Structures are given as C-alpha cells and as structure tokens.
Amino acid sequence: MSLKNTQKIKCPDCGTEGEFTIWQSINTKLNPQAKEDLLSGELFAYTCPKCKKVHYVNYGLLYHQMEKQLMIYYAISKEDEKEILDTFDKMENGDMLPGMESTDYTCRVVHSQNQLREKAYIFDIGLDDRVVEIMKVMMVAHLSQTNPDLEVGDIFLEITKGKPERFVIRLKNGVLGNSPFSQKVYDAVKAEYIDSKGDGKRDYIVDMNWAVECLKNK
Known part of the structure; x- marks a missing residue:
C-alpha cells in the first residue's frame, strides 16, 4: 500500500x-x-x-x-x-x-x-543499474586522463521517452556537460563485469563507490 x-x-x-x-x-x-x-x-x-x-x-x-x-x-x-x-x-x-x-x-x-x-x-526501462554505475566511473576516469584539471561533481543518466539518451555531467565548478549513451558500450560492460549468475538483488547500495570496488575486484 x-x-x-x-x-x-x-x-x-x-x-x-x-x-x-x-x-x-x-x-x-x-x-x-x-x-x-x-x-x-x-x-x-x-x-x-x-x-x-x-x-x-x-x-x-x-x-x-x-x-x-x-x-x-x-x-x-x-x-x-x-x-x-x-x-x-x-x-x-x-x-x-x-x-x-x-x-x-x-x-x-x-x-x-x-x-x-x-x-x-x-x-x-529494464536497464541494469550496476552497469550504468560502472559506465559512470569509466567516464570519470577518461575525463581525468584527458582533462586532469576538471573535477566531476555528479553524473546522471538522462532518459527521454523511455530510452537512455545521454549522461549529464556536472563539474564541481558548476559547468554542465554531457556524453551520449552507447548501447554498444553498455552491452560490453555488462558482458565483461557483471556476473551472469548474480542478479545483484542484494547489492543494496549500488553507486559509483560500488562500481569502483567492482572494477578493483576485476
């Protein structure tokens, strides 16, 4: 209720x-x-x-x-x-x-x-939030390598009309940016990092910290 x-x-x-x-x-x-x-x-x-x-x-x-x-x-x-x-x-x-x-x-x-x-x-819309959080961490790592002076505040997946469209990136200086969502990258990350035998139902807190630990363990 x-x-x-x-x-x-x-x-x-x-x-x-x-x-x-x-x-x-x-x-x-x-x-x-x-x-x-x-x-x-x-x-x-x-x-x-x-x-x-x-x-x-x-x-x-x-x-x-x-x-x-x-x-x-x-x-x-x-x-x-x-x-x-x-x-x-x-x-x-x-x-x-x-x-x-x-x-x-x-x-x-x-x-x-x-x-x-x-x-x-x-x-x-049937996506796996674990994959999404790993994608975010990979984006932050890429930004750190290509633009070391930029500090990321938040990243959120923007969904439009039932479809993932882009990641919205807010830098700590308040500037907003974005990166298109790639189904190809999503599928590759899922195949590489998500255990097909684990459903993740009891991963109660799935955020970027969780994703960092997941990548470390791999």
Whole structure:
C-alpha cells in the first residue's frame, strides 16, 4: 500500500502557509500518478499558494514497484539507512512487508532525490543499474586522463521517452556537460563485469563507490 500525510509548509519567501503531501511510501501499481510525479520531479516540489515560488521539500520515502518486484528507499540520514538495511535483511530471511507477494525483490538505497529518480527510470526501462554505475566511473576516469584539471561533481543518466539518451555531467565548478549513451558500450560492460549468475538483488547500495570496488575486484 501507499502511505502519505498532509503537512503545513511555510513559504521561505513570503511566509504564507500551505498544505503539502508527503509520501512515506509509493506503491506504483496503486498510485501511478505519484510515480509520474516522482519521475518528473513534482513529488518534492511545493508551490506557494500566494507568491507561487517553487521550493523543494526533502524527505525520505520508499518507492515500491510491485510488478517489477523492486524497492528503492531514499534515506535522508544514516539512521534511516540503517533501519531500511535491517528491513531488507529481514526480507531476505522471509519477512514480507505490507503489499508484498514475495520476498524475491531487488532492493536499493539511495541518498538524493536525483538518485531516486534515476534508479526508478533505470529499472523502469529494464536497464541494469550496476552497469550504468560502472559506465559512470569509466567516464570519470577518461575525463581525468584527458582533462586532469576538471573535477566531476555528479553524473546522471538522462532518459527521454523511455530510452537512455545521454549522461549529464556536472563539474564541481558548476559547468554542465554531457556524453551520449552507447548501447554498444553498455552491452560490453555488462558482458565483461557483471556476473551472469548474480542478479545483484542484494547489492543494496549500488553507486559509483560500488562500481569502483567492482572494477578493483576485476
């Protein structure tokens, strides 16, 4: 099931109070509109009813896609992360959460709203997030070799109309760049680095740090 509550939000600009819906969990089968709001970025956006300024509210939530047996939790603190990791471990031992028909889930923990949206998109179109993170690390390594003065802040896969289009790169100096997504490179990385016998369902935190360790182990 989905869980949500309504809270009063005070606009930081004009001080006007308004109501804002906070989701503790989203079941995409029961609330498809909430899923679309998440993917578009609207789920965290609060628009002041008076001055119309848009502010983004930060809160943790569980993204539950039943049809893909997928759970992604956005943890906003170490305490949140520890709690959900304990819950995922219990699931592995057979404890089911409300709304689950099986414990055979792919589980992930992310640490930003952008990571949550990206993971949801990646799984929605059937890509392997482990491959995507390895591709990111390879891109950073290439940039470091060709442009040693550039420092990468974030990299996110941009998906348009259900297809991976490009990697958006934000440098630490604020400059944005991009690199096209290559299905050929994706397939090669998957064949080279992803164990065909391992499904990665219990790799709870799959990010660039995870990818670095994966490459080291190879």
